Amino acid sequence: MKMTSIKSTALICFILLSVGSFTLQAQGLKDKNGNLYRTIKYGLQEWTASNISTTIFNNGDVIPEAKTKEEWIKAGTSGKPAWCYYKNDPENGKKYGKLYNWYAINDPRGLAPAGWKISTNNEWMTLIQNMQGVDYAGPKLKNTKGWKSRNGVNKIGFSALPAGIRDENGDFSFLGTVGQWWSNTEPVEVKKSNMIFSVKLNDNTVEISYVKVKKDTGLSVRLVRAIK
16 A cells, blocks of 8 residues: 555646646746857746846847946937946956846847747746736745845746946946846837836835836846747
């Protein structure tokens, strides 16, 4: 009876791991720069497990780097794509990836490799709802180290880090305390505005927030694709 019980339990575990609704697997993705990203499969989605760092659009064009405040502001006011390292320090890029304005992620030349996309509100909502919603998902997405005071449990390997932001004036803030990612979903408004949705994690809270920010803000980027 004992052997039967053990075999039954093993079979159930195998089935759950193989066909369960929330299968977690490590995969991989390479961008135009040759950067290799670990990816994770959760439910019917596959996500990059770190912030992206590409400097090349899909057609081979270079994405301009804004090294100064003036360059960052000029890109934003003219609606041109731009990226930067936090505090313009390449060492930050090694850990946190790059910060992009919305004009870079929405450029028709494409920031995401073929088959992938910049995550929208729908993709974010699906991921968050699969982890019990905005009031509980924060610690499950946060990395187990790297946050100033409240690290997470990194339940699915998403490894969210507090990469900070760059505002429309070219100023940097919140490294170590805020992780904020583009959603690429525009608010439905009567009058067209310069605002776009983002997803935000704070160091000292467990909640996830959907926050409207200006398109010339610099935020982190995650990629997603549907699992067929």
